[in-house]
Amino acid sequence: MRKVTKTEAEWKAKLTPEQFAVARQKGTERAFTGAYWDNHDAGTYRCVCCDEPLFTSESKFDSGCGWPSFTAPAEATKGAVVEEAHDGTHGMRRTEVMCKSCGAHLGHVFDDGPAPTGLRYCINSASLNFEKK
Numbered sequence: 001m002r003k004v005t006k007t008e009a010e011w012k013a014k015l016t017p018e019q020f021a022v023a024r025q026k027g028t029e030r031a032f033t034g035a036y037w038d039n040h041d042a043g044t045y046r047c048v049c050c051d052e053p054l055f056t057s058e059s060k061f062d063s064g065c066g067w068p069s070f071t072a073p074a075e076a077t078k079g080a081v082v083e084e085a086h087d088g089t090h091g092m093r094r095t096e097v098m099c100k101s102c103g104a105h106l107g108h109v110f111d112d113g114p115a116p117t118g119l120r121y122c123i124n125s126a127s128l129n130f131e132k133k
Helices: 008-014 017-024
Strands: 043-047 053-056 082-087 094-099 105-110 120-123 128-132
Touching: 008 017, 017 105, 053 120, 053 128, 082 105
Parallel strands: none
Antiparallel strands: 043 053, 043 128, 082 094, 094 105, 105 120
């Protein structure tokens, strides 16, 4: 996997203000406002920063939370395309999910998802681009 590094100015030039706030500054878009929370098309969800394929429509499910939700990253081997870290912000105990290639903040993973993994990768639309099949 290639590692992508850019300066803050380069990221700002590449991304919209919302994409920058979410992906580079660990922000969160409002629920039910992102482009992909209700997307049912077949395809691949890629990192908005580096274009790495992160999730596929096959693992997407309707969690009712207002953000795109997935049972697993695109690669079957955990850690292949995303990395995780403890997030204690806002008085919560969560696990942050980031793009392994460029470090972009994607969202969080929770252990309340459906089979087969029992996981819910709750991902900001602003951190993704969608490539329709």
